[in-house]
Amino acid sequence: MIGLALACLTLCAACSSKPQVVTRTELVRMAPPAHLTRPTPAPDCSGAETNDDLLQCLLDYRAALGRANADKSAIKDSVEAP
Numbered sequence: 001m002i003g004l005a006l007a008c009l010t011l012c013a014a015c016s017s018k019p020q021v022v023t024r025t026e027l028v029r030m031a032p033p034a035h036l037t038r039p040t041p042a043p044d045c046s047g048a049e050t051n052d053d054l055l056q057c058l059l060d061y062r063a064a065l066g067r068a069n070a071d072k073s074a075i076k077d078s079v080e081a082p
Contacts, residue, residue, distance in 0.1 A: 032075045040068040 043060035047053070 001018045030079075032078055036075050036078070040064050040071065 039065070043057060043064055045054070045057035045060070048057050
């Protein structure tokens, strides 16, 4: 009688399965912060009359380029952050 019960339990154990683990991957798109997407204004050099004025205009353009590149770097860092 014990042998018959063990045979029945063995068959039941063979039919049961392990619980399945389902992995769900979700893509979430995030917009960069608004202050990083504002355009960098170009310096106004319309009043440049001397070489010093032109030099100052060039320096202003370099500063604007630096701000624009800093914004791009910050966007890149915010996207790559874990």
